[in-house]
Amino acid sequence: MEDPNTKVDAFDGTSSHHASSNGPQPQPPTTIWGKLNPMRPSNIQYDTPLERSIVRKFDLRILPILSLLYLFAYLDRTNLGNARLQNLPEDILGGDPTGVLFDWVNSAFFFSYILVQVPATILMKQFNPNIWIGCVAIGWSICSVLMAATFNFAGIMVCRIGLGAFEAGFSPAIPLYFSFFYTKTEIGVRLAWWFAFAAVASAFGGLIAFAIQEANLGGALHNHNWKLLFIIEGIPAFILGVFILFYLPTRPESTAILKDGPERDLAIERTLRGTHTEKVGTFNKGICSFCYRKKSTVLTMKRNPAHVAMAFLDWKVYTAGVIYFALNAALASTSAFLPTIVETFGFSAADAQLLTVPPYACAAVVLSVLAFASDRLQSRGLFCAASSLISAIGYVYVVFQGLRVFNKIYLLVIRILTSVAENEHARYFAVFCITSGTYTHIGIILAWFVHNLGSESKKATGMPLFMAVGQCGSVLGSHLFPSTEGPRYIKGFAVNSGLQFLAALCAVVLTIHYRRENKRRDRVYGQVDPDAKVDTSKLADDVRVMKY
Numbered sequence: 001m002e003d004p005n006t007k008v009d010a011f012d013g014t015s016s017h018h019a020s021s022n023g024p025q026p027q028p029p030t031t032i033w034g035k036l037n038p039m040r041p042s043n044i045q046y047d048t049p050l051e052r053s054i055v056r057k058f059d060l061r062i063l064p065i066l067s068l069l070y071l072f073a074y075l076d077r078t079n080l081g082n083a084r085l086q087n088l089p090e091d092i093l094g095g096d097p098t099g100v101l102f103d104w105v106n107s108a109f110f111f112s113y114i115l116v117q118v119p120a121t122i123l124m125k126q127f128n129p130n131i132w133i134g135c136v137a138i139g140w141s142i143c144s145v146l147m148a149a150t151f152n153f154a155g156i157m158v159c160r161i162g163l164g165a166f167e168a169g170f171s172p173a174i175p176l177y178f179s180f181f182y183t184k185t186e187i188g189v190r191l192a193w194w195f196a197f198a199a200v201a202s203a204f205g206g207l208i209a210f211a212i213q214e215a216n217l218g219g220a221l222h223n224h225n226w227k228l229l230f231i232i233e234g235i236p237a238f239i240l241g242v243f244i245l246f247y248l249p250t251r252p253e254s255t256a257i258l259k260d261g262p263e264r265d266l267a268i269e270r271t272l273r274g275t276h277t278e279k280v281g282t283f284n285k286g287i288c289s290f291c292y293r294k295k296s297t298v299l300t301m302k303r304n305p306a307h308v309a310m311a312f313l314d315w316k317v318y319t320a321g322v323i324y325f326a327l328n329a330a331l332a333s334t335s336a337f338l339p340t341i342v343e344t345f346g347f348s349a350a351d352a353q354l355l356t357v358p359p360y361a362c363a364a365v366v367l368s369v370l371a372f373a374s375d376r377l378q379s380r381g382l383f384c385a386a387s388s389l390i391s392a393i394g395y396v397y398v399v400f401q402g403l404r405v406f407n408k409i410y411l412l413v414i415r416i417l418t419s420v421a422e423n424e425h426a427r428y429f430a431v432f433c434i435t436s437g438t439y440t441h442i443g444i445i446l447a448w449f450v451h452n453l454g455s456e457s458k459k460a461t462g463m464p465l466f467m468a469v470g471q472c473g474s475v476l477g478s479h480l481f482p483s484t485e486g487p488r489y490i491k492g493f494a495v496n497s498g499l500q501f502l503a504a505l506c507a508v509v510l511t512i513h514y515r516r517e518n519k520r521r522d523r524v525y526g527q528v529d530p531d532a533k534v535d536t537s538k539l540a541d542d543v544r545v546m547k548y
Contacts, residue, residue: 097483120168125460129250133170134244140163140237144233188380200360203357320470328442331439366439480492
C-alpha cells in the first residue's frame, strides 16, 4: 500500500517522504550550533570511522596540492604591484608618470579572465579534472615566465592576457571540483583554506619581493629585479601542473585512492546528500543530454529545462555578481596598490614590501575562523554581510570623516587618511580591516553558491557567470589608485567604501530570500531530511525538496 506521507513531485517525477502532521517531526539539534541555527543539518559530525577516513584521504590528496597551486596562481596574477617598485615602469613603460599604462597592464589580465571563465568551466566538465587543471597550470606558468622577457608595453600586455585566459580555467572550477568530494557541511572551511592561500600568496609575495629588492643583482638583472621576480614566481606552477596530471583525484566513482566496495560506495553516497551528481562528460543541456563514453556517444532526449539558461536567467546569480564585483574591486586594488599605498605612510620601498605581510596573514586567520563557523551553523549570508562591513570600516573615514559620532566609535579608523603623516598607525590598522573583510567574504560566498545552484550543470554555468560579472570589479579596481591622486587616494577609498556597503546589503537580501524560501517549502511540502538525496537533474535548485 502506498505510504500516505509519500508525495510524488509533479514537476520532476521523484518521490520524497514528507513528515505528516500526525507523525514524528524532525527535532532540531541540541548543540550550541543547532540552537543558533535550528535549520542546519543535525548530523554535521562525520558519522562513522570509515567516513572520517574517506574525508582524511580527500583532504590529504586534494587540499595541499590545490592550495599550493592557488598560491602560485595568485602570485602570478598580483606580482605586478611588487614589480612596480622594482623599476618595471621605468624599464618597459617609459617611466609611466601618470600610472595609466600600469593600470592597463594590471587590468589586461581581467579582460581575458572575464571572457573565458564561463566557457572554460563548462568545458572542464568534459575532461577529467586532473588533466584540465594540470594543463591550465602549465599554460599560465609559461605566460608568467615570459613576462620577464618583455621589453615594451605591447609584450607585457600579451603575456597578461594569456595569463588571464589560462587562470580562468582554474579558480572558477575549484568550487565545482570540491563539490565532487565534500558535503555542504564540509565544503565551506575547505574552500576557505584553499582561498586563504590567496592571502598567504600576497604575504609570501611581499617577502619574496623584499628579498629580491635587497639582493644586489649583477649582470643583465642589475636594476631589473622585476625580471627575476616573474621567473621565481612563475616556474613553480609549471612543476605543480605536471605533478597534478598524475596525482590529483578525478571523482569518487573513479579515483584510485578509494577501494572498491564500502569505501567507494560511501564516498559516492556522500556526494548525493542534499543534491545530485552528473557523470564525467555529461552536461545537462535541457532538450538533449550528451554522455560521452570511451567508445560511444549516447544521446538521451529529455524534456528538461536547460540548466545553462536557468543560470543565465536566475536573479540570484546576478545579485551574487554584484557582491563579487564589489569584493573584486577591493581585492584588485589592494593586491596591485597596497605596497604603493603603504609606501606613502613614509616607509622605504623595501620596508613597504615587508609591511604588506601582516595584513594578509591576519586575513587568512579571520577567513578560516569565520568559514568554520559558517559551516557549523550552515549559514553563509550573515557572515558575508558582516565581512563586508568589516572591510567597509577600513574605508569609511573618507566618506564620514567629518561626523563626530563616527570619530567616537571608530576613532582610529576615521582618522586614517585625514592626514598622511598625522596618524600612520591608524592608517595601517585599516589595512587589516580591508584585507580581512574582503578575503573572508570571497571565501564564504563561493561555498554559499556552490550548493545553492543545485545541479552540476547549473553550478558549472552559474559559478563562473557570477564570478565573471564580479571580475569586472577587478578592472575598476585596477584604475582606482592612479599615481596622480597619491598619497591620499580619496577617490579609490571612497568608491571601495560604497561598494562594500552595497555588498553587505546584497548579502542580506539573498539570505532573507533563502531563509523565507526554505520556510515556505517546509510549510507547503513538509519538512525533509536536509541530507537526503535530491534529484536536481531536472529543476536544479527549484526542486521542491532542496534546502538552500
